[in-house]
Amino acid sequence: MIRVEDLVKRYKKADRNAVDGISFEVKAGEFFVLLGPNGAGKTTTISILTTTLGPTGGRATIDGSDIVREASAVRRKVGIIFQRPSLDQNLTAEENVRFHAVLYGLYPYAPTYALMNREYRAQVDELAKLLGIARDIHKPVRTFSGGMRRKLEIMRSLLHDPKVLFLDEPTAGLDVPSRRTLWEHLAEVRRTSGTTIFLTTHYLEEAEEADRICIIDKGRVVSFGTPNEIKRDLVEDYVLVDAAERSELRDELGRLGYITSGGPPYKLQLDGHSVHSMLRSIETPLTVVKTHTPSLEDAYLEIVSRQSE
Amino acid sequence: MSEASAILVLAHRDFVKLLRDRARIVADFSFPLIFIGILGTTLQAGFGDKSDVNLLGFVFTGVLGQTVWQSSAMGLISLLADREQDFSQEIFVSPISRYSIILGKILGESLVALPQALGILAFGFILQIPLSGEQLIRIVLATGVVALFGGAFGVIVLANLGSQRAANQIFPFVMLPQFFLAGIFNPIQNLPLPLDILSKISPMRYAVDLIRDAYYGVTPQRVQLFDASTNLVIMIAMFVAFMVVGTFLFVRAERNR
Numbered sequence: 001m002i003r004v005e006d007l008v009k010r011y012k013k014a015d016r017n018a019v020d021g022i023s024f025e026v027k028a029g030e031f032f033v034l035l036g037p038n039g040a041g042k043t044t045t046i047s048i049l050t051t052t053l054g055p056t057g058g059r060a061t062i063d064g065s066d067i068v069r070e071a072s073a074v075r076r077k078v079g080i081i082f083q084r085p086s087l088d089q090n091l092t093a094e095e096n097v098r099f100h101a102v103l104y105g106l107y108p109y110a111p112t113y114a115l116m117n118r119e120y121r122a123q124v125d126e127l128a129k130l131l132g133i134a135r136d137i138h139k140p141v142r143t144f145s146g147g148m149r150r151k152l153e154i155m156r157s158l159l160h161d162p163k164v165l166f167l168d169e170p171t172a173g174l175d176v177p178s179r180r181t182l183w184e185h186l187a188e189v190r191r192t193s194g195t196t197i198f199l200t201t202h203y204l205e206e207a208e209e210a211d212r213i214c215i216i217d218k219g220r221v222v223s224f225g226t227p228n229e230i231k232r233d234l235v236e237d238y239v240l241v242d243a244a245e246r247s248e249l250r251d252e253l254g255r256l257g258y259i260t261s262g263g264p265p266y267k268l269q270l271d272g273h274s275v276h277s278m279l280r281s282i283e284t285p286l287t288v289v290k291t292h293t294p295s296l297e298d299a300y301l302e303i304v305s306r307q308s309e
Numbered sequence: 310m311s312e313a314s315a316i317l318v319l320a321h322r323d324f325v326k327l328l329r330d331r332a333r334i335v336a337d338f339s340f341p342l343i344f345i346g347i348l349g350t351t352l353q354a355g356f357g358d359k360s361d362v363n364l365l366g367f368v369f370t371g372v373l374g375q376t377v378w379q380s381s382a383m384g385l386i387s388l389l390a391d392r393e394q395d396f397s398q399e400i401f402v403s404p405i406s407r408y409s410i411i412l413g414k415i416l417g418e419s420l421v422a423l424p425q426a427l428g429i430l431a432f433g434f435i436l437q438i439p440l441s442g443e444q445l446i447r448i449v450l451a452t453g454v455v456a457l458f459g460g461a462f463g464v465i466v467l468a469n470l471g472s473q474r475a476a477n478q479i480f481p482f483v484m485l486p487q488f489f490l491a492g493i494f495n496p497i498q499n500l501p502l503p504l505d506i507l508s509k510i511s512p513m514r515y516a517v518d519l520i521r522d523a524y525y526g527v528t529p530q531r532v533q534l535f536d537a538s539t540n541l542v543i544m545i546a547m548f549v550a551f552m553v554v555g556t557f558l559f560v561r562a563e564r565n566r
Contacts (some may be wrong), residue, residue: 012565052401075404086399090326102318105311109318227355307502 001164002026002049002062004226008057009044009219018044020219026212027199027308030189033198033210035300041219042200043083043215046168049198050080076104079157079195085149087156089142093133096141097124097156113138126239128156134250147178151185158189164196165189171203179244180187204297213296215303222303237270238280242288249284258279265290315405319413323384324420338428341376345369345432367532369438371493373429374517375420378453379457379484384418385463386476388559407560411552415460416527422456432542439523446473447523451537454544455516461548462512466557468562498534512547515540 002025020271027030034042038243047053049060051071059066065073070306081267087096094113098120102109107120128137131151141149150170167186171179178282183206195251199206207213208227215223223230243249244264248268258268258278265288267280275291345368366385391397400410432450433440440448447564466483470476489495490504491513500508508514519540522533 050402052563072404072406075402078402080398080402082398088322088326090329095325099318099322100399102314103400103405105314105404107314108311109314109321111321122555127316151380234521237512 001028002198004060007045007048007060009048010056011052017219022216022219022221023050024214024221024224026051028193028196030211031197031209032199033213034198034216035202035207035213036216037202040216042216043168043270046166046200050078050166051075052201058147077163078166079160080155081168081170083168083172085152085153087141087149089140090136091141091239093141093144093152094124094137096152097159100156101159106160131155145178147181150182154185154189158193162195164198166276167197167223168201169201180257197292204300208296215300217303227296231296238292239268239275240265240290241268241272241286242266242294243284247283252282252284279284312405312409316409316413316416319410320417320420323417327421337425341372341409341429342432343423345429345436346370365436366438366524368494370521371517372519373426374455375488375491375493375513376429377426377455378513378516380422380425381418381456381459382466383462383480384421385414385460385467386473388414388467389470389473389476401563409555410558411464415457416499418460418463419453419456422459423452424459426452441527443527445525447526448520451519451523455519458512458516458544458548461555462480465551465561468555468558487511490514491517495519515543519544
C-alpha cells in the first residue's frame with residue numbers, strides 16, 4: 001500500500017537531512033507505527049507522504065500513485081489527522097464536515113446545511129449520533145473538548161473513504177480519558193473499515209498494538225519489524241540469580257557454561273534456553289531469581305541510547 | 310463541477326468568518342469612515358469650496374476603491390494565518406487544484422470586501438455626496454471587479470512572504486506609497502517622470518480609477534484618468550499575471566520548505 005525508497009528531505013538553510021534515506025513498506029490493512037523521539041523526522045515523513053512537502057530525494061508511492069508526479073491522486077487516497085488540530089474554530093462541527101466533504105467532491109456545495117442534499121444530511125446525522133454529538137453538531141467547534149475535536153477530525157477524515165489514514169501524534173496534548181476514547185474509536189474504525197493506518201507517535205504504549213513498527217532517529221531507520229521482533233532483536237532476555245553461597249554458585253555457573261557478566265546478582269543470558277530448564281540445572285540453593293522480559297520501552301530506550309552514543 | 314463547488318465552499322468559509330467576527334467588522338468600517346468623514350470634509354472645506362471642485366466626491370471614490378482593493382489583497386494573507394493555525398493543511402491535502410484554492414480565497418475575500426463598500430456608500434449618502442441610481446449600479450459592478458483584482462495582487466505578495474509577521478511588516482511598505490501613487494487623496498496628473506512611472510505600475514491606481522470612472526463617467530466632470538475599458542484591459546492582464554505567477558510561487562514555497 002505504501003512504498004518508501006531512500007526518501008531524503010533537507011529543509012532550506014538546514015545543515016543536516018531531516019529525513020536521511022529511509023525505506024520501508026506498509027501492507028494494505030496494516031496498523032503501522034512510525035516511532036521516534038522528538039525531531040526524529042516523523043512529521044517530515046508524514047508531510048512528504050501526504051504531499052504537503054516535497055522530498056529532496058528518493059521516491060514514494062501510495063497505492064501505486066507517485067507522491068510527486070501523481071500528488072492529486074495520492075491526496076484522494078489518503079486521510080490525515082494532523083499533529084495540531086486542523087478544524088476551523090470559527091465554524092460549527094457540521095460546517096467543518098461540509099467544508100471537507102465539498103473539497104473532496106463528495107457533495108455539491110450549498111450555503112446552508114438545510115440546502116445540502118439529502119444524502120449528505122443523512123450521513124452527517126448518522127455520524128453525529130455515532131459520536132454522541134447529535135445536539136452539538138451545529139455548535140462552533142471551539143466549544144468542544146479536545147478529545148471530541150479529535151474524534152470529529154477522524155470522522156471527517158474518513159468521509160471520503162481513504163485507503164490510508166495518517167495520524168501524526170494524534171493523542172499529543174490529550175488527557176488520559178480522551179486518549180482512551182480516541183483509541184477505542186480508532187480500533188472500531190479499523191475493525192469496520194479495514195483502512196490502513198499509519199501512525200506516528202512517541203508514546204510506546206500506542207505502538208504495542210501495531211502490526212509493524214518502524215523506529216527512526218535523526219532521520220534514519222534504526223529498527224523495523226513487529227513489536228516482538230524489535231524486542232527480540234534489540235533487548236536481551238535474561239535471569240538474575242543469587243545465592244547465600246555466592247562463590248559456590250559462581251563456580252557452578254562457570255561449569256555449566258552459563259555466561260555471566262558482573263554480579264552478584266548474576267545475569268544469565270537465556271540464549272534460547274527456557275528459564276525452567278536453566279534453573280533446574282543449578283544445584284546451589286538460590287535466594288534470588290528474577291526474570292527479565294523486555295518491554296518495547298526497553299527496546300526503544302536501547303535504540304535511542306545507542307544512537308546518541 | 311467539484312472544483313467550482315470547492316471554490317464556492319472556500320469563499321463561503323471566509324465570508325462566514327467575517328460575519329462571526331464583530332471586532333473585525335467594526336475595524337473594517339472605521340478607517341474608511343475616518344478618511345472620508347474627516348479628510349474628505351476638511352479638504353472640501355479648505356480647498357474644494359474655493360476652487361469649485363467636489364473634493365469630498367474625489368476622496369469618497371478614492372477611498373472606496375482603495376478600501377475594497379486593499380481589503381481583498383490583505384484578506385489573501387489570511388492563507389498565511391491559516392497555515393500558522395494549521396487549518397491550511399486541511400485545504401492543501403485535499404485533491405482540488407491549487408488554482409482553485411487561490412481562486413476560492415480571492416472570491417471569499419472579495420465577498421468580505423463588499424459589505425465594507427456598502428458601508429462606505431451608506432456613509433456617502435449621510436454626507437450627502439450626490440449619487441444617482443446609474444452611478445450606484447456602475448459603482449457596485451466596478452467594486453466587484455476591484456475586489457477580485459485586489460485579491461490577485463494579494464496572491465503575488467503572499468507568494469513572496471514566509472509568515473504572517475513578515476506580511477504585517479511588509480504590507481505597509483507595499484500599500485502606503487500606492488495611496489499617493491494611485492491618487493486616492495491627491496491628483497496624479499502632471500507628475501514628475503520617476504513618480505509617473507511608479508504611479509503607472511501601481512496596481513491600486515487602476516482600481517481607484519475604475520471606481521472614479523464609474524462615478525464621474527456619467528457627469529460632465531472628468532476626474533478619472535482612463536475610461537473603463539482601458540482600466541479593465543490593464544486589470545485583466547495584471548490579474549492573470551498575478552494569479553499564474555503568484556499561485557506557482559506560493560505552491561512551490563509551500564512544498565519546498
